[in-house]
Structures are given as structure tokens and as C-alpha cells.
Amino acid sequence: MFAKTARGDWLLFAIFTAVVLAAPILFAPIGAGYPDLLQKFAIYGLFAIGFNILFGLTGYLSFGHAAFLGVGSYATVWMFKLLSMNVLPAVVVSVVLAGLFALLIGYVSLRRSGIYFSILTLAFAEMSYKLAYSVLTPITNGETGLQVRNLAKAGVVNFQHGDLRILDRAFGVVEHGVPMSNLFGIKMSGWPGFYFCAAALIIGFFIAMRISRSSFGMMLRAIKSNQNRLNYTGVNTRPYLLAAFVISGMYAGMAGALLAVTDPLAGAERMQWTASGEVVLMTIMGGAGTLLGPVLGASVIKYFENIFSAINENVLHQVFSWLPQGVQDVVVSILSLFVGEGWHLTLGLLFMLIVIFLPGGLMEGLGRIVSLFKRGKAASDAAQNGQEA
Amino acid sequence: MSKKLINRRELIRNAAIGGAALAAPLHFVRDAHAEAYCNMPTGKTVTLGFNVPQSGPYADEGADELRAFKLAVKHLNGEGDGGMLNTFKPSSLKGNGILGKKVVFVTGDTQTKSDAARASAKRMIEKDGVVMISGGSSSGVAIAVQGLCQEAGIIFMAGLTHSNDTTGKDKKRNGFRHFFNAYMSGAALAPVLEKAYGKDRKAYHLTADYTWGWTQEESMKKFTEQIGWKTVKTVRTPVGAGDFSQYITPVLNSGADVLILNHYGKDMINSITQAVQFGLRDKVVNGKKFEIVVPLFSRLMAQGAGDAIKGVYGSTNWNWQLQDAASKAFVKSFGKEYGQPPSMAAQTCYVQTLLYANACEMAGTFSPAGVVKALEGFKFDGLGNGPTEYRAADHQCFKDVLVVRGNEKPKSKFDLLEVVEITPRAKVEYDPKIFGGELGPVNAKPC
Structure with a gap:
């Protein structure tokens, strides 16, 4: 759609930024202009962008990215409990931790490629999930989920009853009621939370764009097209792969951190294989290997999950009154199969249609529309030229 | 590597677009703040949010809760036969909605997951503008949503949630629970178990691995040990496990003669069915017949478990076969609407909706500050549980607890539980301080 020049990139980036920042107005007509859903768009968009750096560029399909999302969330909530309700230290620590975790898993998993790599990552993620769910319950609080609590009274170190928040205490922050995550006093739920996530998404998008256009990105694409050839020419591909894996793990950690920033609660289900599968769906649906595709895919899936699942028969009766x-x-009885609890069915059908007719995802669809438009214009231009001649 | 191809004119233009886009939504946000408290209803209707599990291991309970909510809304709006509106006293309800506003509702699927539940609750608060959220069926979810409602400044009327934590260490000023809890189950069950099975028993616990399971295990252990039972082992099982055989096999050779199943919903149906299939109930251990106890029992679960529950003891918040006027009125109007008797989950959700509406009428406002004040210490009767009080110290309802047993000879497919004993309120009461936690201040700020 956009020419692959620096100028085209800047244009794409400018338009992307404008759309993201104007999202509260743009998405209002389709019922998505409320902070929680837009936060989800931004967060999962970021998650999918990071996933795409690995899957879209190198072709390595990780089925365990939810593990990093979960690590990011848990780390953030723990930072809230230990250091401060200010989001900055929490986000930084989460991204670093997720990166280290990715380094560990990537180092082992990247010894294999193809389906074996996918299975290894899946195994690691399921292991992390089970650990969080029932083994490490003192750290994760299991099924109930890890939550922030009010400040403990001096001397109490039982986290069941109160948090420490060393930094907040040192600065003498006074809490009223439920502790809220904040950025130097600006609360991180609602619209300010959305703009924080939007800023993260825009920065993440920019970094992904630079990576994709760099020689490092070129190397990753070379791995996707023919890794053997690279090996024969004497290039060691492992460091490149590991770097890509860690970067995408850090993106996932950032996304997990943002989930906890906008809503200070971390649950084990964030690490489940369904969450890992979801980001694969998002990326493929939007268009793997494209810059915008993953964000589009993430938005479509989250829109279905939140809006379609809330439509019930009463609403349908009103619409078709x-x-x-x-x-x-x-x-109504036919359509109600596809909304409410049936939203998975609609999503499944949409996914099938996209994979069958638009293997390049929604981005291919957009590209086709644009080229159709251009061809039509080119043809009419040619016709005009012909007349003039 | 990259050439800087953006010139000044472009930069200024882009900055202007970006700035305008940034500023525009703030304009809308500011307008939204012109209200006295979060989601103040300004039109002719007031919106309530019903957040129940429509998928996952507790989906059956969720479906029944939703039926009850819909019925409650109907009755509040003056449609249908009025149900318990006619027996509830002292009642300020007029059958013309709440404070003259027609009640409408939105629903959401918690998927029995904290994350999904909070996402759908946030949708209700931010998009649909609800003033109250009710629902539950999992204490983990209820606690998560209760915290959210406290943050947002709306009222949470807990549905089915049985963990001690909901009104214990995780209690919140904006949250209220009508349902009983694990502590009360233990206190009511232990004397009955002592009478039926004696003082010398060895118990083995299988426990759902989350807040509800943990606190129920703790309470059951406490009360059974008080009557002289020994606890052989406690094993935690994941929620929604489906197959419990790996957890049941070790019970056979553990030397225990009672299995206490701290499971609920489909988990309980699966675990008790498998326990019976493994022949646990036909075994004789230590010279005594092996027994199974299910501390939290519901008719929906009994229906799912079939013959396996015959003769099994448990406790319940309410049963449709109760003969007081309120229960009869509720069963009649529920039966007329849906062709089946309501479950205890349905009853608690129906009652909570009525109690909320009544509190608004009493306070003359939907503001959480007024509602909280009206509900704290509120004493009422005629909602199926006899005289009941919303204790101000922890927002927990205190009332009689029913001890039930799986019916040996059911007369119909709904006649599955028989009430063995009604434990009076005084026997299950406790000091609110034992669980810790603080209610904190009421949150009635605009959102």
C-alpha cells in the first residue's frame, strides 16, 4: 500500500499515530469508543506487533508467547506491591524480566526449527501456566489472581493482608481506598490509561518499523526465505534468531505490563495456550510480516470478544423490530447463534474466510482494494491520455 | 542508514494533526464528568449489569442466575405476578422501577475467569453506564469484580460466592453479599456430621485450587477437627480439571474413611461421579462405611450428578422446597416463567437485585454513598431465608443455614435434596475481625 521508502514509512507512521490518537472518536460509531476496549486494542496490538517480529520476519512460529505476557503482568503487580503504584518502575522491570525469560526459553527452543520449535515453546508456556496456576501459588495467588492491597501496617510482612510499597512510603504517598496505578499522580485507568497504552503502541510500532527496515530485519527475512543458504555462506543465524525472540518476548512483557497497569490484577489464564494461540490468530488474520496487520488483527479479535459476545436476543429483537x-x-433465532456465546463461531468463520480467500490477511484485502482503486484510476488516466493524443 | 526525509513543513502539519486528535477526545471526557457520582442515571431508565458465567465449569449456575435477574427486573418494573416483592418487608418498592426509573439491564460472560469478568464489568461501567453490577458463581471472579467496582465507584451485589474472603480479607465498602459462606457451612455441617458419622473419622479433602476452595477447606478442617475428626490429607485440584481420577485413586489407600469434596459446579459433578465409580461409597475402611461430604451443595449439581449424590450431606443457602410464603411465591413465579424451580444461585441473585432496588428507594438516590448507608445493618424478612441482617461490619448477610442430604427416593426430577436441619443464625455467627481485611471508605466519586 505504501511504497517501501523512508518517505512512505514516515507517512505510514504519521497516519498510524493520528488514527491511534483519534481512536476514541473514530471507534465510537461502532460501539468501541470506550477506554477499556481501546486499551485492549492498543495492548494486544503491541503484543501482536512483537509477535510479528519473530513470526512475520523469521517465520519461526512460537506457540508460547503468552508466557511472556504473564511474566510481564505478574512482575508489574509485584512491583506495585513492593515498590510503588507509579507505573514506570513496574513497566521497566517487567520488560527486562520478560526479556530475560525469553532469553532462557529462546536459548533452548531455538536449537530446533519448524514444528519442533513450536512444540518446545508450547511446552514451556504450558509449564509456566501450570506453575503459576498451582505450584507457585505463594507468588501468583493461583486461580484467584494476584492483586494489590492496601498498605500494610508497619512491621507486617504478610502479603495476604497488606503491601509494602517501599518507594511510596519513602515519599510519603497517602492512599485512600483501593490503591490505583498512576503515572506521577495521573490515574492509569480510563482515558489516561488508554493514552499511556497508545503511546506505548506508537513507540512499539516505530521500533518495529525501524527493525523491519534495518539490515538486521533483512537478515531475519533471509532466515525466513532460506536458512540453509545463510548457513552455507558462513552466517551464524542463531544470534539473530535469539535477538528476534528476545525482542518479541520483551514486546509481550510490555503488553503484559500494560494489562496490569490499566487493571492491577494478574491471573494465570493469561499464560494459557489459548492466549498464545490468540496472538497467532491475530497476526495471521491481520497479515503476518506486515507492519499494520497485527494491530488490525488484534483489534478485530478483541472487538468480537467484547462487542459481539455482549449482543443478546433482546438486542437483536430491537434491531429487527x-x-x-x-x-x-x-x-433473530438464526442470528443469535452467531452472537452472545456464539461469538467464537462468527470469529471462526471470519478466520476461515480470510485464510482461504486472503492468505495475506486483512492487509492483503486492503492492498487489493487499493490496487483496484489505483488500476481503475490508471485505466481512466490512460483513456484520457488516449483521447488527448 | 536512514535519510531524514521529513521536512519542517511536514513536521508542523503532522504535529498539528496529532495535537488536534489528542485534544478532541479530552473534550468528550470533560463532559462525562458533569455528574455527582459514577454513571448517575439522567434519563428515564436505570441500567443494571449482570455479569455471570455463561461458559466454563460454573455455566449451569450462571444460566440460572441470569433467569433470576431477568425475573427480578420484570417484577421491579411491575410486570408479572410480583414474586417476592409481595412478601418482602420492610419494603419501599413500588413496582414502578427504581425511584420511578424503568429498570433495564445488560449482561456479560465472565467465562469463570477473573480477566474476562473484569473486562466485561469494565464494558458495563464504561460503555453501558451501569450503577450496579451483580453476579458471580466463582469467588475468585466475585472478589476481582468487587475490587473493580470499588475502584470505579459503583455498587457490587455479589451473587453466588461462598469464599470467606469475599466479605473477609477482601471485603470492600461498595460490595455486599447475601449468600452464606464457607465458615457458616462448616459450623452448620459439623454437628450433623457428628450425629450421622460419629466422632472418630479420618477425612481426606479434595479442594478446588482458588480462594473459595482454600477457605472452605480451612473452615471444614477447623469444624470437623473440633468434633474429633482427623484430617489425613488435603489435595488441591485445578478448577475445571474435568478428570479427577488421578486425585481419587490415592484416596483409596490413604486410610481415610470420609472424602470431603470442596468442589463446585461441573467439577463437583465430575469428581463425585468418579468417586462413586471407583467404588468409594461401597468400601468399608477402619470398620466404618466410607462416606462422601459435599459442603456446598446445589440442586443444579445434584441434577448433574444423578444417583451419585443419594445420601450425601451438604449445606445450602436456600432450597425451593421450603414452605414459607416467600419461597413459595418465588418458586411459583419462577416456575411459571421458566417451567422449572429456581436454584439457590437464582434465589440469591433475585434477592440481591431486590435488596439493591429497595436500598435505592430508601436512600432516595442511586449514589453509592446512600445505598451503602441504607444497606448497612438493614434487617429484613420475607425473602425466603427468614429474618436476615446485612451486618454493617463486613457487609455479610446473617441468616439460618440449611443442612441438606441427597434424596434417596426423589419424587420428581427436581426433588433431589431433603432439608435435614435448619441451623439457626446464632450458631453460625462469628466475629468479623477473625478474617482480617478492611472495608475502607465508600467510593461515590464520579468516574
Whole structure:
């Protein structure tokens, strides 16, 4: 869609920034203009962008990225409990921890490629999930989820009853009611939270764009197209792969941190294989290897999860109230299969259609529309030229 | 590597676009703040949010809760036969909605996961503008959503949640629970178990691995050990495990003669069915017949477990076969609407909705500050549980507890539990301080 020049990139980046910042207005007509959902768009968009650096560029399909998301969330909530409700230290520590965790898992998993790599990452993620769910419950609080609590009274170190927050205490921060995550006093839920996530998404997008256009990105693409050839020419691909894996792990850690920033609670289900699968769906649906695709895919899936699942028969009856009673009942009973609890069905159908007809994801669809437009314009231009000649 | 191809004119233009985009939404946000408290209803309707599990191991309970909510809304709006609106006293409800505003509702699926539950609760608060959220069926979810409601400044009326933590160490000023808890179950069950099975028993616990399971295990251990039972072992099992055979096999050779299943919903149906299939109930250990106890019992679970529950003891918040006027009125109007009797989950959700509406009428406002004040220490009757009080110290309802047993000879497919004993309120009461935690201040700030 955009020419692969520096100028095209800047244009893409400017438009992306504008769309993200204007999202509260742009998404309002489709019922998505409220902070929580837009936060989810931004957070999962960031997650998918990071995933795409690994999968889209190197072709290595990781089925365990949710583990890093979970690590990021847990680390953030623990920083809230130990240091401060200010989000900056929490976010930094989470990204670093997720990166270290990715280094560990990547070092082992990247010894294999293809399906073996996928299975290894899946195994690691499931292990992390089970650990968080029932073994490490003192750290993760298991199924109940890790939450922030009010400050403990001096001397109490039982985290069941109160948190420490050393920095907040040192600065004499006074808490009223439930402790809220904040950025130097600006609360991180609602719209300010969205703009924090949006800023992270824009920065993440910019970094991904620079990576993808750099010689490092070129190397990653070379790995995808033919790793053997690189090996034969004497290039050691492992460090490149590991770097890509760690970078994408850090993106996931950042996304996990943002989830906890906007809502200070971390649950083990964030690490489950379904969450890992979800980011694969997002990336493929949007268009693997493209810059915008993952964000689009993430938004579509989160939109379905939140909006379609909330439509019930009453709403459908209201929408189709202009139809005669009998017809209305039939239409509603058919459509209600696809909304509410049935939103997975709709998403599945959409995913099938996209994979079958648009293997390049939504970005391919967009590209086709644009080229159709251009071709039409080019043809009419040619016709005009012909007439003039 | 990259040439800087952005010139000054472009930079200024982009900055202007970006700045305008940044500023525009703030304009809308500021407007939204022109209210006295979060989601103040200004139109002719007031919106309530019902957040229940529609998928996952507690989906059956969730479906029944939703039926009860819909019925409650109908009755509040003056449609149908009024149900318990007619028996509830002291009642300020008029059957014309709440404070003259028609009640409408939105629903959400918690998926029995804290994350999903909070996402759907946030949607209700931020998009649909609800003033109250009710629902539950998992204490983990209830605690997570209760915290969220406290942060946002709306009221949370807990549905089915049985963990001691909900009104114990995780209690919040904006949250209220009508349902009983694990401590009360233990206190009510222990004397009945002593009478039925004696003082010399060895118990083995299988426990759902989250806040509810933990606190129920703790309470059951405490009260059974008080009557002289020994605890052989406690094993934690993941929620929604499906297959419990790996946890049940070790019970056979553990030397225990009672299995206490701290499971709920489909988990309990699966674990008790498998325990019976493994022949646990036909075994004789230490010269005594092996027994199974399910501390938290519901008719929906009994329906799922079939013959396996016959003769099994448990406790319940309410049963549709109770013969007081309120229960009869509720069962009648629920039965007329849906063709089946309500479960205890349905009853607690229906009652909570009525109690919230009544508190708004009493306070003359939807503001959490007024509602909290009206509900704290509120004493009422005629909602199926006899005289009940919302204790001000921890927002927990205190009332009689039912001890039930799986019916040996059911007369219908709903006649599955028989009430063995009604334990009076005084026997299950406790000092609110034992669980720690603080209610904190009421949050009635605009959101």
C-alpha cells in the first residue's frame, strides 16, 4: 500500500499515530469508543506487533508467547506491591524480566526449527501456566489472581493482608481506598490509561518499523526465505534468531505490563495456550510480516470478544423490530447463534474466510482494494491520455 | 542508514494533526464528568449489569442466575405476578422501577475467569453506564469484580460466592453479599456430621485450587477437627480439571474413611461421579462405611450428578422446597416463567437485585454513598431465608443455614435434596475481625 521508502514509512507512521490518537472518536460509531476496549486494542496490538517480529520476519512460529505476557503482568503487580503504584518502575522491570525469560526459553527452543520449535515453546508456556496456576501459588495467588492491597501496617510482612510499597512510603504517598496505578499522580485507568497504552503502541510500532527496515530485519527475512543458504555462506543465524525472540518476548512483557497497569490484577489464564494461540490468530488474520496487520488483527479479535459476545436476543429483537413478527423471530433465532456465546463461531468463520480467500490477511484485502482503486484510476488516466493524443 | 526525509513543513502539519486528535477526545471526557457520582442515571431508565458465567465449569449456575435477574427486573418494573416483592418487608418498592426509573439491564460472560469478568464489568461501567453490577458463581471472579467496582465507584451485589474472603480479607465498602459462606457451612455441617458419622473419622479433602476452595477447606478442617475428626490429607485440584481420577485413586489407600469434596459446579459433578465409580461409597475402611461430604451443595449439581449424590450431606443457602410464603411465591413465579424451580444461585441473585432496588428507594438516590448507608445493618424478612441482617461490619448477610442430604427416593426430577436441619443464625455467627481485611471508605466519586 505504501511504497517501501523512508518517505512512505514516515507517512505510514504519521497516519498510524493520528488514527491511534483519534481512536476514541473514530471507534465510537461502532460501539468501541470506550477506554477499556481501546486499551485492549492498543495492548494486544503491541503484543501482536512483537509477535510479528519473530513470526512475520523469521517465520519461526512460537506457540508460547503468552508466557511472556504473564511474566510481564505478574512482575508489574509485584512491583506495585513492593515498590510503588507509579507505573514506570513496574513497566521497566517487567520488560527486562520478560526479556530475560525469553532469553532462557529462546536459548533452548531455538536449537530446533519448524514444528519442533513450536512444540518446545508450547511446552514451556504450558509449564509456566501450570506453575503459576498451582505450584507457585505463594507468588501468583493461583486461580484467584494476584492483586494489590492496601498498605500494610508497619512491621507486617504478610502479603495476604497488606503491601509494602517501599518507594511510596519513602515519599510519603497517602492512599485512600483501593490503591490505583498512576503515572506521577495521573490515574492509569480510563482515558489516561488508554493514552499511556497508545503511546506505548506508537513507540512499539516505530521500533518495529525501524527493525523491519534495518539490515538486521533483512537478515531475519533471509532466515525466513532460506536458512540453509545463510548457513552455507558462513552466517551464524542463531544470534539473530535469539535477538528476534528476545525482542518479541520483551514486546509481550510490555503488553503484559500494560494489562496490569490499566487493571492491577494478574491471573494465570493469561499464560494459557489459548492466549498464545490468540496472538497467532491475530497476526495471521491481520497479515503476518506486515507492519499494520497485527494491530488490525488484534483489534478485530478483541472487538468480537467484547462487542459481539455482549449482543443478546433482546438486542437483536430491537434491531429487527421493523420486520413482521414471524420473520423477525426466524431471523433473530438464526442470528443469535452467531452472537452472545456464539461469538467464537462468527470469529471462526471470519478466520476461515480470510485464510482461504486472503492468505495475506486483512492487509492483503486492503492492498487489493487499493490496487483496484489505483488500476481503475490508471485505466481512466490512460483513456484520457488516449483521447488527448 | 536512514535519510531524514521529513521536512519542517511536514513536521508542523503532522504535529498539528496529532495535537488536534489528542485534544478532541479530552473534550468528550470533560463532559462525562458533569455528574455527582459514577454513571448517575439522567434519563428515564436505570441500567443494571449482570455479569455471570455463561461458559466454563460454573455455566449451569450462571444460566440460572441470569433467569433470576431477568425475573427480578420484570417484577421491579411491575410486570408479572410480583414474586417476592409481595412478601418482602420492610419494603419501599413500588413496582414502578427504581425511584420511578424503568429498570433495564445488560449482561456479560465472565467465562469463570477473573480477566474476562473484569473486562466485561469494565464494558458495563464504561460503555453501558451501569450503577450496579451483580453476579458471580466463582469467588475468585466475585472478589476481582468487587475490587473493580470499588475502584470505579459503583455498587457490587455479589451473587453466588461462598469464599470467606469475599466479605473477609477482601471485603470492600461498595460490595455486599447475601449468600452464606464457607465458615457458616462448616459450623452448620459439623454437628450433623457428628450425629450421622460419629466422632472418630479420618477425612481426606479434595479442594478446588482458588480462594473459595482454600477457605472452605480451612473452615471444614477447623469444624470437623473440633468434633474429633482427623484430617489425613488435603489435595488441591485445578478448577475445571474435568478428570479427577488421578486425585481419587490415592484416596483409596490413604486410610481415610470420609472424602470431603470442596468442589463446585461441573467439577463437583465430575469428581463425585468418579468417586462413586471407583467404588468409594461401597468400601468399608477402619470398620466404618466410607462416606462422601459435599459442603456446598446445589440442586443444579445434584441434577448433574444423578444417583451419585443419594445420601450425601451438604449445606445450602436456600432450597425451593421450603414452605414459607416467600419461597413459595418465588418458586411459583419462577416456575411459571421458566417451567422449572429456581436454584439457590437464582434465589440469591433475585434477592440481591431486590435488596439493591429497595436500598435505592430508601436512600432516595442511586449514589453509592446512600445505598451503602441504607444497606448497612438493614434487617429484613420475607425473602425466603427468614429474618436476615446485612451486618454493617463486613457487609455479610446473617441468616439460618440449611443442612441438606441427597434424596434417596426423589419424587420428581427436581426433588433431589431433603432439608435435614435448619441451623439457626446464632450458631453460625462469628466475629468479623477473625478474617482480617478492611472495608475502607465508600467510593461515590464520579468516574
